[in-house]
Amino acid sequence: MNKVLLVILAILLPPVAVFLQDGVGKHLIINIVLCILGFIPGVIHALWLILK
Known part of the structure; x- marks a missing residue:
């Protein structure tokens, strides 16, 4: 579940997803x-x- 939220966040706000x-x-x-x-x-x- 956490990875799904990170993928959605990576599409909308990539730096925030990378930071998390x-x-x-x-x-x-x-x-x-x-x-x-x-x-x-x-x-x-x-x-x-x-x-990855």
């Missing part, structure tokens, strides 16, 4: 930069991180 999954670290910074450059790469990165 890994906390503050390199993946959060990468995801924020990807979201600034384009929303879709941020979503893909968040989904990859949650589903």
